[in-house]
Amino acid sequence: MLQKPNSHLLRRGRYSExxxxxxxxxxxxxxxxxxxxxxxxxxxxxxxxxTHDSGLVDSLAWAIMPDHLHWLFELREATLSQVMRRVKSRSTLTINRARRTHGAFWQSGYHDRAVRAEEDLIKVARYIIANPLRAGLVDHVGDYSLWDAAWL
Structure with missing residues (x-):
């Protein structure tokens, strides 16, 4: 028997600040x-x-992996749910149009973690941009095209 996805559980207790x-x-x-x-x-x-330019978030770092996205941002003028709904919806339309496909592009839900004040944002950003290295996609971060960080 197939298990139902638990993405609905990711929303439980979610808080935006x-x-x-x-x-x-x-x-x-x-x-x-x-x-x-x-x-x-x-x-x-x-x-x-x-999304960054519209003032909804201050984008700090991201890495687009072959099958997922890691994104570090500071919320500005929207809730976390509003930001993610917007990015997922708009990117689905744009990417499906480019691929000449339709239907679901992203899995439902997303995983989020609020970064605590005492955590170093630069360390979190380094973790994100090192994903292509850890995945064995490249030998040097500079060889990977789909990442960025505000500190560079």
């Missing part, structure tokens, strides 16, 4: 490695940038 930094992970539906296609990854980058 303006000015708080969050580390969010979002996974592509069925973990398809669609971001091996650099063009599709750049479409997601454009959505992250647009």
């Amino acid at each position: 303006s000015g708080r930094a969050y580390l969010v992970t979002v996974v592509v539906y069925q973990r398809r490695p669609v971001f091996n296609d650099l063009h599709l990854g750049r479409l997601l980058v454009a959505e992250l940038k647009q």
Whole structure:
């Protein structure tokens, strides 16, 4: 028997705080490695940038892996749910249009962790941008195209 996904449990107890930094992970539906296609990854980058430029978040660091996204940002003028709904919805439309597909692009839900005040944001950012190294995708971070950090 197939187990039902537990993504609905990720929403339980979720709290958004303006000015708080969050580390969010979002996974592509069925973990398809669609971001091996650099063009599709750049479409997601454009959505992250647009969310930052609109003042909803202050984007601090991100890494787009072949089948998921890690994103560190500080909430500004929206709730965590509003930001994620917007990014997932807009990127789904844009990427599906580019792929000439339709339907679900992201898995439902997302994982988030509020970054505590005593944590060093730069350490969290380094953890994020080192993901391609740990995954064995590249030998040097600079060789990977789909990441950025505010401190660079």
